Amino acid sequence: MVNLTIDNISVSVPSGSTILQAAQAVGLKIPTLCYHPDQTVKANCRVCLVEVEGARGLQAACSQTVVEGMVVRTSTPLVFKARKAVVELILARHPQDCLNCVRNGCCELQDLAQELGIREIPYAREIKGMPQDKSTPSLVLDPDKCILCRRCLTVCQEVQTVNALGLRARGYQTSVGPAFYQQLNESTCVMCGQCTQVCPTGALAEREEIDKLLDALADPSKIVVTQMAPAVRVALAEEVGLPTGELDMLTLVGGLRRLGFHRVFHTNFTADLTIMEEGHELLERLNNGGTLPMLTSCSPGWINFIETFYPDLLDNLSTCKSPQQMFGALVKTYWAQKAGVDPAQIYSVSIMPCTAKKYEAARPEMQDSGYQDVDLVLTTREIGKLFRMAGIDLKQVPPSEFDPWMGAYTGAGVIFGATGGVMEAALRTVYEVVTGNELANLDFTVCRGMTGIKEAEVDLAGTQVKVAIAHGLGNARQLMERIRAGEADYHFVEIMACPGGCIGGGGQPRQTDNAQRAIRIEAIYQEDVALALRKSHENPEVKQLYTEFLGQPLGDKSHQLLHTHYQAKSKKLK
Ligand code: SF4
Ligand code: SF4
Ligand code: SF4
Ligand code: FES
Known part of the structure; x- marks a missing residue:
């Protein structure tokens, strides 16, 4: 440990710590701009200047490491003047x-x-x-x-x-x-x-698109429906002044109704449906010599990445659309039929933790309902702004139930929001479909956590299934290189573009660092364990959907509405 004083406070920190870390350890705030807790130190803005006794000139607290006996002053007139000059120049x-x-x-x-x-x-x-x-x-x-x-x-x-x-x-x-x-x-x-x-x-x-929603809500000919991804609730709490994960789901539904949405559904419903389709696709590939490993396809940033950098591996991608797009295709067909509504009137809004979802919704192939399947995607940040704009305090809104037919979900749908969640949800269902036995323990903990690449082997009635999970595209790239080189013998691989999975998505509240990601992941698993149903194939509304509309997983209607194809992007690669 290294001992020093900062503003006359004695501090003891591990060797190699910076002045900034030492100050934070005793609750002193030094302003920063270029510094980010998850990144290597860049030290280019000079906003974090401090006085160090005996040093020539002011020092950057984010890069200067502490030494024994160091005396640091963070709030002197000289320091204030220097920081002010730096910001004035900016x-x-x-x-x-x-x-x-x-x-x-x-x-x-x-x-x-x-x-x-x-x-x-x-x-x-x-x-x-x-x-x-x-x-x-x-x-x-x-x-x-x-x-x-x-x-x-x-x-x-x-x-x-x-x-x-x-x-x-x-x-x-x-x-x-x-x-x-x-x-x-x-x-x-x-x-x-x-x-x-x-x-x-x-x-x-x-790209902020709140005005498009306001226009749709103001149009009396429109029925404005919404879905929200599992990662939204946990992080939206942060936007509305609640601890992470402590925004009650049904309160959020009540808040969305107050905003003016005519119907409120959940993307978790189609997350469960994705497991039904993707799980059966995996079994078909395993049983019939299909292309392996099968790669998950629900993260649109990842889809853009593989189309750009690994077009030779597109056959490995599951053909399943993402839960967002499955929902979009079904709300203008299945739900419209059941509700006796003209699909042309439906304006379908999805609330997502993700900026790439905006691009995904706009892809020309995403019109299998005969209309644009998803009309508008708003990020968690945008919906937080909208609640503030409308003066709605989510701490005081009465709860409300989801609308029927596309709002029911299980814990398996919820965990889609965290890295490893799609894999765990798939294993819960595939195991029971293959073995016909009930799983004694639903928690595949090997799939969980912030390790960049996770690997596991699961026994499915005597067949060893090798799986891998990567989050963040740098980790995905490592896996893809190994697969491309024939050095990996996985059967099933989950990839999420964003570090931590959707809870760390590009559209989530800012100040997302790895510590915050871990807290959000914890909140996701707490929601899963609190639900009575935790396996996708037990979702009653998904069962109803197959009975009344789709027939069976991978059936004709599923292929028409729930599956897609991919194209190599001819962008200049580096
Ligand atoms: S675009 Fe934003 S993050 Fe990038 S260098 Fe500029 S200010 Fe920094
Ligand atoms: S709010 Fe916008 S204009 Fe104002 S300082 Fe920040 S980036 Fe600049
Ligand atoms: S980090 Fe930003 S610029 Fe880079 S790929 Fe993602 S969205 Fe594009
Ligand atoms: S925060 Fe930018 S130099 Fe220290």
């Missing part, structure tokens, strides 16, 4: 249109300017005037609002290994974006939105 090159910015009220730069009491900018204003990139349905890149902290580069290049973003030009002209000033839709970007999770400003953000 603001001199910043548009400062806070009032109409996507990050107004949740911007790290804005907070810093406020905390430092900045009232005027004593430097000449120099705004680059670069155009916004709105080329994808998922993201907006506004280079003028970039402070060159490079957090997005770390996540895009090192965590996701996509390399869609880089630094362009030099000096004052430096900006972040795809190489050669391409638009994002011309780059390898898979729209995972992880860059929007870490960006401290409004430079990278989801």
